[in-house]
Amino acid sequence: MLKRLAYLTLCACAPLDAAPSIDESRLSQLAADRYWISLGHYETAKLGGWRSYVDDRRFFLAEDGAHHPDQELRATVAALYAPASLGDKHAQCVFPARTRWLREQLQLTDLPAPDCKEYTQWYKDVSPHSAVMIFPAAYLNSPSSMFGHTLLRIDQADVQSNETALLSYAVNFGAYIEGNDNSILYAWKGLMGGYPGLFALVPYQEKLAEYRSLENRDLWEYRLNLTPEETGRMVEHIWELKQIQFDYFFFDENCSYRLLELLQVARPSLDLTSQFPLTAIPTDTVKAVKQSGLVERIDYRPSRERELLERAKPLDASEQQQVLTISADTTQLQSPAFTALPRERQALIQDAAYRLERYRANGQERDPARTQRSFELLRAINRNPAPELDIERPGLPEDGHQSRTWQLGAGTREDRAFAEYGLRMAYHDLNDNAYSFPLGAQIEILQLKVRQYEGNDWQVQRLDLATIRSMTPRNTLLQPWSWQVTGGLERVLGKHEDEVLVSHVNGGAGGTWQLADELLGFALGTVRVEHNNDFAEFISPAAGFNTGLLWRNPLGTLSLEGKGDYFTNGEVRRSLSLNQQWELSRDLGLRLSAKREFSQLATAQNELMLELKWYYY
Structure with missing residues (x-):
């Protein structure tokens, strides 16, 4: 400055x-x-x-x-x-x-x-020749990465022939955060522009370690067909932006939008940013770049977590237990139970044990004992190597459904017919078309639903500010917690056989398990804080549960859920719901929803709705 x-x-x-x-x-x-x-x-x-x-x-x-x-x-x-x-x-x-x-x-x-020594040396160090757009996949456990992320890699002329991409530089735009803001404060400031945004040019190896290892995220590399002249033009401008502050907003003026601006500097004929007047979700910007004809090749780098799970997939329960035993005590490599196994099974087990140790070391301070165990496992692998991993490439992120959704539904609630109109700004729920999305992930931001009952009776049915759910299955080797958080306005059963609009914040944590291929079961304990005009107190807390099944089937995705909230004022509210979505096309879905709700304040209510969902951006 x-x-x-x-x-x-x-x-x-x-x-x-x-x-x-x-x-x-x-x-x-x-x-x-x-x-x-x-x-x-x-x-x-x-x-x-x-x-x-x-x-x-x-x-x-x-x-x-x-x-x-x-x-x-x-x-x-x-x-x-x-x-x-x-x-x-x-x-x-x-x-x-x-x-x-x-x-x-x-x-x-x-x-x-003038003699521009600093710039000349910097440009020589970067030595731009070509560019690659990097997309680290969505990672629900990091608020800054729930929608994925994009950055650019600047390659030198000999990177492809010498396979030296790790020596390249990465161009990243992100929020500059001072102090230790918690996740809620980060999300709020990110939405309201509370952080400045800065460009940074760092060694690509550092970014690769951060995203692929520390956050266990798959990486997609989109090689761009920019010429050396165009790449150099973009890098010239990156120098102009060193330590220059932008406003940073989570949904529009974010990492992806800023990188689109850089690409327009590289190739002035491009018009990318005008496609995102409201939001710039990273997957949508990847689609825009691809549709502009910039992408010439796509490479996939699986995360360490995916590599570990893929290696452990052919192992049975007892062999996976041996992975845990050997990763904790490498002397078990000489145990009768291990040495009695066929050599090919030994190779798989010790390779999985090594990957598990490296996975656990992510983000941790160096532990001499763990380092020694890793060394012993590497020696064993060298004597009896396992076959190379052959990981099937998942669906391309940009091939998933669009992020914004219009919704039109028709249904009945007890003896009243209604039409329901909805808009969701972003971007995926548990029943949406799951292609290129992990089963059990939900991120919804700013969803409004309005109902029109018979007699032209209109009412706001719900306004969700944010709903985030992470249902990652637990297994023998990894034991992640499942969690959810949501807040906004919604209709609940109230006095006088009517529905009342309440404001609420609730969340929960628990576990998810893989019951069969494409079938998950989950159970979470929940807490809820609610403002309800039917209650005497201004704020009413509750404890409860949320459990259910999630099944990806030939038609689409089905969910069966049971919920309960037990308020300190004596109110008990429970519900049972079933949702099945038919995937008519990538960006068009038809959803059947059935629900039965119970409350101490009113008689039970039944609801049935058929809803058409159109995804676009």
């Missing part, structure tokens, strides 16, 4: 070399050019005019350059003629992408020649 301030001061004070007289109409034309708009990260303001997404005074040379691209262009042209003695603080060194473009457009052949 001090360097940028010093640079601006020097530019203001230093005498400029004679700048050529440039036709005003030409400058105005360039200021409206798509490429200049991309370099300044401008968008059309709500009330007309322009505004830049950049929220940092240091990025602009004109006093009001954030709102006037024409003023910023004129100030940049003038700054290019500052004395060369400014060195690394010269505009040509600070803004190489602007400099190159203006030199070409205006044929500026008489510019000073």
Whole structure:
């Protein structure tokens, strides 16, 4: 920051070399050019005019350059003629992408020649030749990664031939967080723009370790067909954005949206960001990049967790128990129970034990005992290696259903018919088309449902701010917790045989188990806090349960769920529901829902609805 301030001061004070007289109409034309708009990260303001997404005074040379691209262009042209003695603080060194473009457009052949040592060395180190878009798959246990993430890898000319991608650099945009904000505070600040966003250029090996090992996420690598010239143009602009702050919003001005802007700088003919006026879900941006014709190849890197589970898949229960035993005590490699096994079974067990040890070491401080166990297991593997893993590539993330959903339903509640209209901004529930989504994962943000009963009686049925459920099955080797959290408004049974709209926050934790192929069973204990006008107290707490089955079948996905809430004021509320979705196409589903609800305040109610769901973005 001090360097940028010093640079601006020097530019203001230093005498400029004679700048050529440039036709005003030409400058105005360039200021409206798509490429200049991309370099300044401008968008059309709500009330007309322009505004830049950049929220940092240091990025602009004109006093009001954030709102006037024409003023910023004129100030940049003038700054290019500052004395060369400014060195690394010269505009040509600070803004190489602007400099190159203006030199070409205006044929500026008489510019000073400052010595840009820092930029020249940095560009040489990066040595851009080609680019790869990286998509770490969604990871529910990290609030910043629930929807997945995108970043860019900048490769040198010999990366593909020498297979040295780990030596490349990664371009990442993310929220800059100071302190130790908890998950709830992080989510709130992320939604409301409470964090600044920054670009960072880091070794790709660091990012690969973070996403693939520490967070156990599959990685998808989309090799882009950018030319060396286009890649270099993008990297020039990345230098201009070093330590420059943007506003960061979880759903739109996020990692994926910012990377789309970089790609538009690389190839000015692209128009990617206009497709995302409201939200920029990472999977949707991947689809947009692919549809633009940028992707020439897709590579898949499974996570350590997936590799471990794949290795353990052919092992029976007793062999998986031996994996646990040997990973804890490598002397068991010489035990009669292990040595009596066929060599091919021994190879699978010791390989799985090694992978389990490395999995457990993720994110932990170095443990000498664990290191020694890993070494012993590696020696055993070297003597009797297991076959190479052959992991079937799952469905491509971008081939899943679209993220936004319109819903139209018709049904009956007791003796009253109704129509229901709904909109969900993002992005997947337990019964949605599960292709390329893990079974048991649910992330819903901002869902509104409105009902129209007979007699033109309208009412808000529910408004969900967020509903997140992670139903990851437990097994012999891994014992993850299942959990859920939701909050918003919903209709519940109330006094006078009527429904009342209540506000609530609830969550729970428990376990999920794989009962058969594509069949999960889960059981969670829950807590709920509710504001209900039928209750005497302002806030009423409750404890309860949520249990059920989830089955991916030939038609789609079926769920059977039982819930109960036991309030401290004596109210008992229970429900039993069944949902079956038919997948008519990737982005069209038909769902049958049946529910029976019980309450101490009213008689039991039955509801049946058929609902059409259209997914789009």
